[in-house]
Amino acid sequence: MIIANRLTDGLVVFYKGDGGWTVDIADGLVITDEAEQDGLIEAARADEDRCVVVDPNLIDVALDGGSPRPTAIREAIRAFGPTI
């Protein structure tokens, strides 16, 4: 998936693939085809240039009952909030 912070409020957002971003990881696009990856991250970076998001990055996710969950603790905390 592609994760970023929204410029205006800093909230964590996920790329939806159609040019939009969502704060809900479940609504984000899970990239399964590596061939699409480069084009999508390029599109996400264009949104950084357009001042929509800051620092878009690819992260690994696992599908947990169909819902994506970042495999790294850091990104999971970004996706779901502080653990305490």
Next chain:
Amino acid sequence: MYRYDEFDHKLVAERVEQFDRQVKRRLNGELTEDQFKPLRLMNGLYLQLHAYMLRVNVPYGTLSSGQMRRFADIARKYDRGFGHFTTRQNIQYNWIKLEDAPQILRDLADVEVTAIQSSGNCVRNITSDQYAGRAKDELVDPRKFCELLRQYSVLHPEFSYLPRKFKIAVTGSPNDRAAVAVHDIGLRMHENDAGEIGFEVLVGGGLGRTPYIGHTIRAWIEPEHILSYVEAILRVYNIHGRRDNIHKARIKIIVNQMGIEKYRELVEAEWQRVKDGPLAVPDEEIERIERYFAPPRYETLEDETDSLAEKRAAHRAFDRWIRINTAEHKVPGYVIVNVPLKVLGKPPGDIDADTMDAVADLADRYTFGEIRINHRQNLAFVDVRQQDLFELWQALDALGLARPVLDSISDMICCPGLDYCALANARSIPIADDISRRFVDVDELADVGELKINISGCMNACGHHHVGHIGILGVDKRGEEFFQLTLGGSSDQHASLGDRLGPGLPQDEVPEAIAAIVGRYKSLRTDGERFLDTYRRVGIEPFKEVVYGGDERKAVA
């Protein structure tokens, strides 16, 4: 307290409007993130894991009740209803929107508070003893000099782009509560034999990736020369400090590479050049600032003995609270009351808006409307009449803020860690939570006594782990969190860096490891020996043994 004059007001107002324009330019695309980042950092605004974080200065940890109420308003209006007090006596808001930031700075400016230089490669908030001007053991009230240094260093054009950040701490007590030995510059104030006051100047202390205890660069400097001497240190650093490697850019690296003798030579040469110039501080200026810190109108009181003794005898919890959470005041009949922000189930240093308001009300009712913040993320009321102690204790108890835990295992320093911070490698708040739940019994806490646990979620050491009696450092090992323990650190007048106990432990083993260390200490201590004293006497081996059982099988991190 210091009150802004017309210059302060103008300078802060101009800065807020400047930042407002910078934010607008960022939002409409005229500035890229790379261009904007240093500008927002100069105004205390970070982009963390979940949102923007705003760090607001509390100069030398002194706050009025009105300022605390404004902090509460901001928490409610612009954040999620709470704030977090830090080891630099500042407050941080974790859930700030970029578009709100200029208005927040305006709201703060109304009550003479700023976020200027709370980040960036410049001189940061000047920190000090939370008991400044009040403690019985104090030799010199450091606040006028903290304020002098604040005014000197804010928006100083030459020192706005130092190689790296720069932290100055000042103590006027021989019992160092401001951790001056682990600051870029540490100032210890005292009196000489002739009854004159002056500074011992330490330089090159610090924590982080490469921790050092500061060196005394000059044993004595008169107040009139303090600015010129600090300037000489800063200028030598600005010229010689490294800018090619962020990990080697702090003054401690250059001081320790060059050697303190060589660094001193350079500073002395520079100081000779500037000391009699415009930076020489006239007595009148020191006196002018001192007037802002005139003592409040104390009543003429005697120390309470009988009435307090009766109440203490009747209420064991009150007695313990006095013993543990209060400190001696220099004025008879008054006392300092500490308010640890270590509430079970909440991150250390966190406080919600309603509690901020309640604390402000108590400050107005029981003190002269002043609240202090210390570097252990606690609050203090520094002017409480002893005759009001019982009422204040009850009022604090009703807020859940009367736990008798000052300097105990429960009174941990803890950085925000991976739950909030973009730099962190591991979570620190859950570790603090696990430990506080393991040691919940106040009898046990009192029995163990002074044992300062400091927790950092990465080697940048915002949680001061190197100088914790027990330090805990979170590390990431192949995607998993582990915690390395150090023992024997201290940030007081006998500062020392902790020794590493052994390989990192997984989170669920940390509370038991702490319990094993505490158990070993209890079996080894002699009468009146604190954990740190015992550790210094017996060394690390007995503690290694109880944690690793002679077998460092957990050699995973």
